[in-house]
Amino acid sequence: MAFQKTGQQSMWIQTVRTFMEDHHVESELKNETEQLPWNIRQASGKAGLIGLDIALEDGGAGLSALTMGHLYEECGRYGLNTREVIGAGHGNMIAKFGNADQKKRYLPRLMSGDLLVGVGLTEPGTGSDLAKTQTFARKEGSNYILNGEKEFVSRVNEAGVFIVFAQTNTEAGARGLTAFIVDMDRPGVEKYNLEPMGLKGWSYGGFRLHDVVVPASNRLGEEGEGFKIFNTHFGYWRVLMGIICVGSAQRAIEQAIDYSKERQAFGGPIGRFQSVMHKISESATKLEAARLLSFKALDYLDKGHSNVMEASMAKWYSTTVAYEAIDHALQIHGARGYVIDYGLEQRLRDVRGLQIADGSTDTLKSLIGRDLMGKEIYDAMLGRTAKPKPAEKELEFAG
Numbered sequence: 001m002a003f004q005k006t007g008q009q010s011m012w013i014q015t016v017r018t019f020m021e022d023h024h025v026e027s028e029l030k031n032e033t034e035q036l037p038w039n040i041r042q043a044s045g046k047a048g049l050i051g052l053d054i055a056l057e058d059g060g061a062g063l064s065a066l067t068m069g070h071l072y073e074e075c076g077r078y079g080l081n082t083r084e085v086i087g088a089g090h091g092n093m094i095a096k097f098g099n100a101d102q103k104k105r106y107l108p109r110l111m112s113g114d115l116l117v118g119v120g121l122t123e124p125g126t127g128s129d130l131a132k133t134q135t136f137a138r139k140e141g142s143n144y145i146l147n148g149e150k151e152f153v154s155r156v157n158e159a160g161v162f163i164v165f166a167q168t169n170t171e172a173g174a175r176g177l178t179a180f181i182v183d184m185d186r187p188g189v190e191k192y193n194l195e196p197m198g199l200k201g202w203s204y205g206g207f208r209l210h211d212v213v214v215p216a217s218n219r220l221g222e223e224g225e226g227f228k229i230f231n232t233h234f235g236y237w238r239v240l241m242g243i244i245c246v247g248s249a250q251r252a253i254e255q256a257i258d259y260s261k262e263r264q265a266f267g268g269p270i271g272r273f274q275s276v277m278h279k280i281s282e283s284a285t286k287l288e289a290a291r292l293l294s295f296k297a298l299d300y301l302d303k304g305h306s307n308v309m310e311a312s313m314a315k316w317y318s319t320t321v322a323y324e325a326i327d328h329a330l331q332i333h334g335a336r337g338y339v340i341d342y343g344l345e346q347r348l349r350d351v352r353g354l355q356i357a358d359g360s361t362d363t364l365k366s367l368i369g370r371d372l373m374g375k376e377i378y379d380a381m382l383g384r385t386a387k388p389k390p391a392e393k394e395l396e397f398a399g
């Protein structure tokens, strides 16, 4: 892996930066609700930025995972609510696993910025433990009938489509999971909202599925392939969610550097105090380490390697050091840091959410432990007695 950005990567970073500046994304996000205006996403679609990580043959730009990492870091500078401004997001599952008909029906709308795709994994009764999913899909003729509930999901109001994970084989645990493309305007879908403490760029809440009829043509992949789809997608998405936090924290630290050079106390700038300077030095070092872990995890994907351990390391470490760095930046700003207008408290609230969403810090550490210490100890931790299935590497835990 090269440590220098390529010319193409620098060009794309500049493109994203120009888009963010031209559309005043940062100030647009400082509205009362912190919601991202829908027209910004549409403008991004028009500019070709939603399709950046969709393959060339499907009409996208076909950028590498590593390049997308650089771009998500850039987005993070403008706040974590930009995480749906570029890239296909969870729509990548359709782009990677959809058949020709599904791609034809959904990708053009996704890339134009008219369609947002959500993911429905978490339920009231289970989050990390996917095998305990209680949403069921029953086959009836050329349809599936879905029943269950997904809770604590993002984009519940805006996503026209959710990739819903449901059990089609109750005997098989996580391997009985199947993914469905569910149009959210289907009869029997009942949505509700919850108020999150951060990440308010998109709505948050849940939906109940009451005998929702989903055509078999909307099954993503084969029956029982849900776990594979989840694994593949989250090996990518988790790293992007880590690196976007790095971008947010990097910006906070730069703000803290400027402030510590200007703010005077006891006859000089506060930056001369070791307590201030070391917070900045330590944060910058840890953010750089997080960046390198993330780029390595993405480079593995580009080279076709499994990246379970690397993605887990990258996401937990990135979100952890980003939270710490933003907290340091806030402290360096003293009372000003506590004022909403400075934006640091929002960065802190937002990063906190990503320490839980898309694989919690603890479950990611457990996955790293599985690679380092072996499946036997790992299975004992989860109270499993049966021998595990083949040595295929999996992410195991839910989004």
Ligand SMILES: Cc1cc2nc3c(=O)[nH]c(=O)nc-3n(C[C@H](O)[C@H](O)[C@H](O)COP(=O)(O)OP(=O)(O)OC[C@H]3O[C@@H](n4cnc5c(N)ncnc54)[C@H](O)[C@@H]3O)c2cc1C
Pocket (backbone or CB within 6 Å): 118, 119, 120, 121, 122, 126, 127, 128, 129, 151, 152, 153, 154, 155, 196, 199, 353, 354, 356, 357, 358, 359, 360, 361, 362, 363, 366, 398, 399
């Ligand atoms: C802001 C936000 C956005 C979200 N968006 C979505 C979304 O769009 N779609 C969606 O499906 N879900 C979404 N989620 C839900 C998220 O994926 C789950 O919260 C997450 O998977 C954890 O599940 P849980 O909350 O049920 O916690 P639980 O699984 O009940 O875990 C509770 C605690 O126990 C720990 N724990 C559990 N198992 C282990 C283990 N094996 N090893 C170590 N520690 C463990 C966890 O780390 C956690 O601290 C979102 C959550 C948040 C906060």
